Every structure is written in C-alpha cells, then in structure tokens.
Amino acid sequence: MPVHTPYIPPSDPLTFLHVDEWLIVADKPAGLLSVPGRGPEKADCARSRAEEAFPGALTVHRLDMATSGLLLFARTPDIQRALSMAFEQGQIEKAYLADVWMGPEEASGLIDLPLIADWPNRPRQKVDHDIGKPSQTRFEVIDRHAAASRVKLTPLTGRSHQLRVHMAELGHPILGDQLYAHDVARNMVRRLHLHASELGFRHPGTGDTIHFTAPCPFEVP
Template sequence: MPVHTPYTPPSDPLVFLHVDEWLIVADKPAGLLSVPGRGPEKADCARSRADEAYPGALTVHRLDMATSGLLLFARTADIQRALSKAFEQGEVAKTYLADVWMAPEEANGLIDLPLITDWPNRPMQKVDHEIGKPSQTRFEIIDRHAAASRVKLIPLTGRSHQLRVHMAELGHPILGDQLYAHDLARNMVTRLHLHASELGFRHPVTGEDVQFVAPCPFETA
C-alpha cells in the first residue's frame, strides 16, 4: 500500500533552461509537484513557480513528484494544444536516466507490458495482460556496478508510472522508489533515482527541431 507523507516541497528553485514568447522549458527538482494537488498545502508546484516567473504559463505534460528533470510549459492556449497533440502522437522524444537494482542481462531491449491503474492501491499501477493499456519502454545499460547500474530509458508510450513499473517488473526496480522497489533498493538512496534528462521536439511556431538536456543531479549508488 502507498505510504502518504506530508508534502514538503523543496526550496530548490525551478531552473529555466529556455524561454521564448511561445514556450518555457524548466528543470524540476525532485519532490516538487508538477501541478497543484488537493488542498492549499499542495498549491506550491512547478506550474505555480513557472507562472510566478512568467505569468500565464500553461501545463503541457507532467512528471511524478519524486522525478526530477525537464518540464515543458506553453505560454498561449494555442501552443499548449499544439504541444499536447505532439505528446499524444509520439512526436516528442523523451529520455530518462535511472539507477536500478543490479542490471538486466541484456545490454538493451524493449519492455512491452500493458499497464492499468491498481484501483484499490491508487496511485499505483500494475501489469494487466487482459485489460491493460499497451505500454512500451526501451532501455539501454550505460554503466554496470555491483549492486546498481545506470540505464537510459526511452518511453514509447506515456502511461502513469510506466518506467517505474516496467523496471520493477523486469526485476530491476529504480533505486529509491517508494512504491515499487523492494526494501534494499528503496533504502539504498535518499530519493528516487529517476531523471528526465532529454526532451526533443519540433518547435510549434518556428518549425525548428529543438533539443534540451538537463544534467543528472544524482550519483550512481
């Protein structure tokens, strides 16, 4: 069962990597909600901080609270619709870095496991081969260590908790994962070792192919 703890957003600022008149790219710290949660105590989030710096900032996509890395905001409703459509149609290239328990035997591969909400244990997700939604993740081992390894993860679909569930089902949960990791992997580090490191897409106004990179903020355990 999920363990609910008080929301204590980090004081680390939202770092803006790119700002133009149409969109904003920010580097979200771990522990900060992407959008407001329920109740005034959960009003502090990436969107509110972006809106404070650049009034009118609109959400395009989200990261789990425990995940750090690249977030995209739109500055007009038309741009928000265009970018949201690009995400829905798989036209946005997303790359994550993660430290996982041990390492898969294969140097790279495709995880193809359908996912569905585990309703009695929300917000957890689970694999369901009968009614789960198609979910695919490519992985590539970057560096192997005795107890943990760094992997590059590329989601081909955008299901909730997809990367976390897929790696746990593979037997290599992401370190620090409070929902899906076993005790050893969960307690090896002080935060979830998952970071949205790269984001690439076609700029909805200029038509230019743009690529953004956020350096990984944690060391391999």
C-alpha cells in the same frame, strides 16, 4: 508499504533552461509537484512557480513528484494544444536516466507490458495482460556497478508510472522507488533515482527542431 509523509516542497528553484514567446523549458527538482495537489498546502508546484515567473504559463505534461528533470510549459492556449497533440502522437522525443537494482543482463531491449491503474491501491499501476493499455519502454544499460546499474529509458508510450512499473516487473526496480521497489532497493538512496534528462521536438512557433538536456543530479551508489 510506502509511508505517507507531509508535502514539503523543496527549496531548490525551478530552473528555466529556455524561454521564448511560445514556450518554456524548465528543470524540475525532485519532490516538487508538477501541478497543484488537493488543498492549499499542495499549491506550491512547478506550474505555480512557472506562472509566478511568467504569467500565463500553461501545463503541457507532468512528471511524478519524485522525478526530477525537464518539464515543458506553453505560453498560449494554441501552443499548449499543439504541444499536447505532439505528445499524444509520439512526436516528442523523451529520455530518462535511472539507477536500478542490479541491472538487466542484456545491454539493451524493449519492455512491452500493458498497464492499468491498480484501483484498490491507488496511485499504484500494474501489469494486466487482459485489459491493460499497451505500454512500451526501450532500455539501454549505460554503466554497471556492484549492486546497481545506470540505464537510459525511452518511453514509447506515456502511461502513468510506466518506467517505474516496467523496471520493477523486470526485477530491477528503480532505486528509491517508494511504490514499486523492494526494501533494499528502496532504502539504498535518499530519493527516487529517476531523471527526465532529454527532450526534443519541433518548435510549434518557429518550426525548428530543438533538443534540451538536463544534467543528472544523482550518482550511482
């Protein structure tokens, strides 16, 4: 079972890749909450740092604390609603890079496994073919190493912990995953090797199609 440790926000800054009058695109470091947690000790988060730099910044979506990468904020409630709706309707293109234990034999494929909260073991999620919500992830193997492979993961749905559970269910957990990886994969690296690397969408203020990338901050072990 994972060991619960005190929340110590990273000193790495929240890097802003794009700022305009409508929205903000940031690169979140691993270990930083997306939104405040319970208690004053968990007030430091991506949203609070965005608000400090740009007063009025509003959350559009979240990344797990252990996941690094692209995070989107709105600067007005109308833009927040428009972007949130775009996420719900699958109009936001997202891609992640992950290093996984060994790696799928197939070069690419679709994972289609329904997910639901594992309530007795929160915050864990689990596959449930009876009452789980539809959950789909596309994967593509980018590089293979002796004990790990780098994969590109494209979520077609937005369930909590979706990528982590799907890869673990395939028998290829994401390295460093404190919730779903076996001991060898969990202890092979010092952080969760999951990074939100690409984000593309139609700008709700200008109508332009825009695309952002964030370089992967870790190497395949």
